[in-house]
Amino acid sequence: MRALTRTIVSVTAAVGIAAGGLAGAGAAFADSASATQSSVSAQPAVAAAVNNLGLTSAEAKELQTWLRTYWEYNDDIDGQLGTNSWKAMQRYLRGAGDYNDSIDGIVGPNTIKALQRVLKRSFGYTGAIDGIAGAGTKAAFKRFAVA
Structure with missing residues (x-):
């Protein structure tokens, strides 16, 4: 068969x-x-336009409001951390002495490392300063955003 x-x-x-x-x-x-x-x-590669690093829309709005008040964020308070939100965040990180790269709004390893240094000092981050936004970085970033 x-x-x-x-x-x-x-x-x-x-x-x-x-x-x-x-x-x-x-x-x-x-x-x-x-x-x-x-x-x-034929399509150009583009970076993600929004990166909330684990924040909810409401938490991101709180962060954007703080960035508007202190760090020259001048875009909508929409709960979406886009390029302008991250440019303002990079200005904050530079002012805190933790960031010396360009203010470009790109959430790359240098931005994450600077954020991790701030989070380690005051927001309970205990992980490595490695430029990778893992679970520990995201949890501490939530604490930072709503502080």
Whole structure:
């Protein structure tokens, strides 16, 4: 019975290939995959526009209000920590003496390291100053945001 099944499958595959059905489908798939790849690679890479680092919208609004009052944040209080929120946060971190990189609003490793140093001093962060926003960093950042 197994031999018969194998024979039927082999013959069916051979007939399909000979008829061009599978070959045509393979070529059509390859063409559409190439087109998709070309259109995707033509798109520029962009950083995430919003990074709340674990804050809820309400917590982020509290932080934005504080940043507006003290660190020249001049955008909407919308609970979404975007580029302008992070620029203001970087100004705060520079003022605290923990950040010496560019004020670009990008939440990269240097911004996270500076934040971790502040959180370690006053907000119960006990982890490494490693530039990675893990669970400990996010928990201490929540305490910072609502303080």
